[in-house]
């Protein structure tokens with residue numbers, strides 16, 4: 001009977017509201033870009049998208065998507081292994097392998113699926129997964145779906161990682177798993193050190209590059225470029241939904257036997273639909289653009305360095321970051337909400353994060369920089385931050 005659960009849900013939802021944790025969605029009526037239109041008709045500058053390279057509405061990708069629609073149609077109505085693999089799916093997998101310098105690649109509907117389907121086909125109760133405490137929800141879910149023994153180490157803490165590796169010594173296989181960039185602070189995982197420890201304790205390394213691919217490293221090839229350790233990370237997962245165009249799609253790339261096994265056994269791959277041709281066609285064009293020029297990465301790196309320098313100079317407390325994420329620390333939850341509301345009045349769209357998304361007493365505004373931001377956009381955001389910062393006594 002629906003009546004009973006209905007009441008139960010209404011009660012839980014009102015508890016979520018009372019706790020101030022209810023998530024409302026702001027409606028956007030324009031394409032995703034540096035400047036967007038919201039449902040009130042106002043134009044605002046967007047500083048909270050994962051649109052790091054400004055590709056979400058890039059004319060080249062829109063054109064490539066249209067072309068693919070004409071040549072390869074709209075949908076596949078099939079999983080990959082029945083009748084859902086087109087030439088372009090294979091071509092995109094190859095482009096991704098070339099980009100990361102890996103052996104082979106498998107596409108998924110999203111990185112959530114790539115992470116959800118990676119552990120269970122490879123590891124059993126005899127094995128060990130050693131996971132960073134701040135890893136993404138999709139990694140946590142993937143680990144849950146697998147019978148391997150679980151070990152957790154403190155965020156980016158290599159001493160603790162070594163301790164966990166020692167504890168996992170008796171297991172058959174060991175895999176260390178980390179996000180490349182942690183999305184709330186913007187710090188990069190010390191993957192160079194992890195690779196050293198992996199060699200010492202005979203473990204594999206897997207890095208989720210969702211927030212680092214396209215962003216980190218001189219040409220945007222992620223943490224393996226940043227630390228100059230190409231070929232030393234066994235598995236990389238990533239998304240086409242952030243820097244790489246922002247539509248949808250995920251992938252796992254790495255050692256070829258692993259990718260081959262995932263094609264045989266990974267459940268989100270076997271039992272979920274093939275990526276639509278528009279997304280695949282645009283993805284191919286996107287990786288071609290990445291190999292033609294580093295203009296977008298250069299602009300993103302310049303924008304990020306400029307914004308962070310100016311914010312620190314203005315007196316804001318910015319978390320150490322090596323990515324395009326700039327966490328403006330306010331510590332107090334209510335202050336973070338008031339700050340974000342006032343910024344929107346100034347035409348700057350950002351979100352204030354607080355517990356449980358970040359630890360208690362560590363509320364913040366997360367700013368995400370983009371290659372799509374012009375210097376004028378950045379100046380406008382800085383002016384707004386300074387004005388609101390003074391009004392709310394955050395800076396002098």
Ligand SMILES: *Cc1c(COP(=O)(O)O)cnc(C)c1O
Pocket residue numbers: 109110111112113115136138179183208210211238239240241248249250
């Ligand atoms: C966004 C994100 C995901 C999920 O990616 P989707 O392709 O949107 O499913 C997975 N891992 C990390 C670290 C992410 O930031």
